[in-house]
Amino acid sequence: MKRVLRALVPASAALLVLLSANSTSVVAQEPAAEPGPLFAIGEDMWRASSGSCWQCHGNMGNGRPEMRDRPAGSDFRRTTLTVEQIAEVIRCGRPGTGMPFFGRNAYEGDNRCFGVTREELGNQAPAIGIPPMQARQIDALAQFIAYQFVGRGPATEEECLEFFGANASSCNRWPTRAELEAEGD
Ligand code: HEC
Structure with a gap:
């Protein structure tokens, strides 16, 4: 019991940090001027539906799930996130929401997310995304999303x-x- 109580404090602190980070960036991103160097790898991953992103975000990244029983993901076309922030959400998921985390070993040891372990997040911990991805794959997907969908209209x-x-x-x-x-x- 003691253990559970201790865990709740860092979790709520982490969520506060998350919320304040979100509220500072309210301007929708412009489309990227050119694709990042890992774009083609990310494109192949998206085409192959790696990580099942489509299930919740739609095959065109507009937040209309492909599967009825899945939560509606964000509309990448209207995101306010930079390419680095997109990569962070893929790596760490978004605590307290339906967005799973895909970073291999994320939240463990030196790979903490938002300064906490998954255990410390308790029932706010994001689900484990399948398959776990390496940093390079995550960067590739983020670069793909940033160029292909962000700011591109409906x-x-x-x-x-x-x-x-x-x-x-x-x-x-x-x-x-x-x-x-x-x-x-
Ligand atoms: C089980 C459903 C689900 C799957 C699978 C999923 N997502 Fe998400 N994703 C969500 C939800 C729900 C949100 C919105 C979270 C919130 O309310 O802030 C989200 C948010 C995001 C965001 C934040 C966007 C923003 O503007 O705030 C990014 C980036 C993202 N997802 C990328 C991905 C990628 C890439 C994949 C595949 C590797 C993926 N997601 C797989 C449900 C999912």
Whole structure:
């Protein structure tokens, strides 16, 4: 019992830090000017649905889950996060939310996240993402998201077909560019 009580204090401190970090960056990011050096690796990972990001964030990264029983993930197109912050969320997850952590050995030993271990976060601890990823893979995914989705406007059927190829059946869920323009009128 003593152990549980001790664990709660650092957890709430960590969450306070998290919340204040979030509230300082409220401006939506512009699209990246050029892809980062690991972009192509991240692109392959996204195409292969590594880490099942689509399940919650949608195959076009707009926060519409592919699977009904999954929590709706954030819309990367409207994120306020920088590429480094995106990588941190992938590595550490987001405590107290449905965003799992993917960093191999994250929260352990010297690899603490937000200064705490998972145990210290108690019931706010994020779920373990599968598969665990190395730092390079996480950076690659973050660079891919930053260039492909951030600041790019709503997902369209054309964009989806361009990315996944003409046979992709899941693309007709997104509006066409013409439909979006008609909506805007
Ligand atoms: C089980 C569902 C789930 C899976 C799988 C998942 N996410 Fe998330 N993700 C979430 C949720 C829910 C949030 C929103 C958390 C919140 O409320 O702040 C989120 C938030 C994020 C954010 C923060 C964005 C922002 O603007 O604050 C990033 C970046 C992110 N996820 C990347 C990924 C990547 C990359 C993958 C795959 C490796 C992934 N997620 C897999 C559910 C998921």
